Amino acid sequence: MHHRLLRLELDSISPEVKFFLVRFLQLYSLDDSVSLGIKALAQAIGVTDRIVTRSITELEALQLLIHRKIVTGRGRPRSEYQCSARLEKLLEDNRDPVTLVHKSRIDHLLHSANQMHGEKLSITNRLLLAVLLSHSDLFGAVRDESLSDLSRKTGLNRERVKSQIYKLNSLGIIRSWIHGATNAQLFGPTKSIYFLNLHHLLLSQGGHPAITIVYPFENLSYNKNLAEAGMILHKSINIKRPEFFYIIIFMVFYRAIINLISFMNCSSQMR
Numbered sequence: 001m002h003h004r005l006l007r008l009e010l011d012s013i014s015p016e017v018k019f020f021l022v023r024f025l026q027l028y029s030l031d032d033s034v035s036l037g038i039k040a041l042a043q044a045i046g047v048t049d050r051i052v053t054r055s056i057t058e059l060e061a062l063q064l065l066i067h068r069k070i071v072t073g074r075g076r077p078r079s080e081y082q083c084s085a086r087l088e089k090l091l092e093d094n095r096d097p098v099t100l101v102h103k104s105r106i107d108h109l110l111h112s113a114n115q116m117h118g119e120k121l122s123i124t125n126r127l128l129l130a131v132l133l134s135h136s137d138l139f140g141a142v143r144d145e146s147l148s149d150l151s152r153k154t155g156l157n158r159e160r161v162k163s164q165i166y167k168l169n170s171l172g173i174i175r176s177w178i179h180g181a182t183n184a185q186l187f188g189p190t191k192s193i194y195f196l197n198l199h200h201l202l203l204s205q206g207g208h209p210a211i212t213i214v215y216p217f218e219n220l221s222y223n224k225n226l227a228e229a230g231m232i233l234h235k236s237i238n239i240k241r242p243e244f245f246y247i248i249i250f251m252v253f254y255r256a257i258i259n260l261i262s263f264m265n266c267s268s269q270m271r
Contacts, residue, residue, distance in 0.1 A: 016047070024065075125164060133203075141194070
């Protein structure tokens with residue numbers, strides 16, 4: 001259900017609160033009653049106590065989460081939380097026939113312990129990236145999602161979405177993107193296209209490994225082939241996944257290997 005929630009547009013919800021709700025659904029089912037204190041729930045979700053308190057208040061006001069206080073003898077009453085019938089209906093009414101191809105990558109990404117080069121990604125980083133993964137094809141391409149679409153699905157405004165995209169690009173998680181056009185004369189408005197780097201450590205641990213194949217063009221010089229291969233290696237290869245390095249190096253040098261074999265065959269025939 002949490003994968004479906006990522007693609008759902010919720011009005012008047014902040015990105016931190018949406019992240020909380022997505023993680024809540026990831027950990028607990030719609031029917032589960034969760035009896036945890038603020039600190040325990042914050043630790044389970046992977047956010048601060050303050051975000052948990054604010055999320056419960058906002059979600060209760062939006063009738064998306066039920067908060068019960070149960071008195072058991074002396075002392076403070078314990079709190080119990082459960083997804084509301086309204087949230088269940090919203091998810092059911094917005095059932096998407098599209099089959100997600102990166103469910104395991106999304107689950108891995110949303111986990112609070114994810115780190116990259118020792119630096120934890122922020123909640124908004126992870127939420128936006130999870131939404132992009134939910135719309136991505138098998139090869140990491142995200143089409144037909146404008147800044148406005150991403151804004152409505154994350155709770156970020158357009159400028160913050162753009163800022164997050166630049167950050168993810170600078171970290172190498174978004175490899176590149178093609179800007180959309182709103183007033184194209186010939187083909188009409190077009191939406192942006194994003195290319196996710198599925199080789200990245202943050203994404204590669206939660207799904208099938210991606211493979212990059214470099215095919216050198218015949219009309220390019222040998223040195224230029226090496227330069228282009230080096231650039232691709234720099235952009236897409238994680239040094240902790242050396243199998244990718246061997247595959248690409250083999251593809252770059254395959255012509256040299258074939259030429260060497262041909263030379264050896266010719267030499268043996270001449271003897």
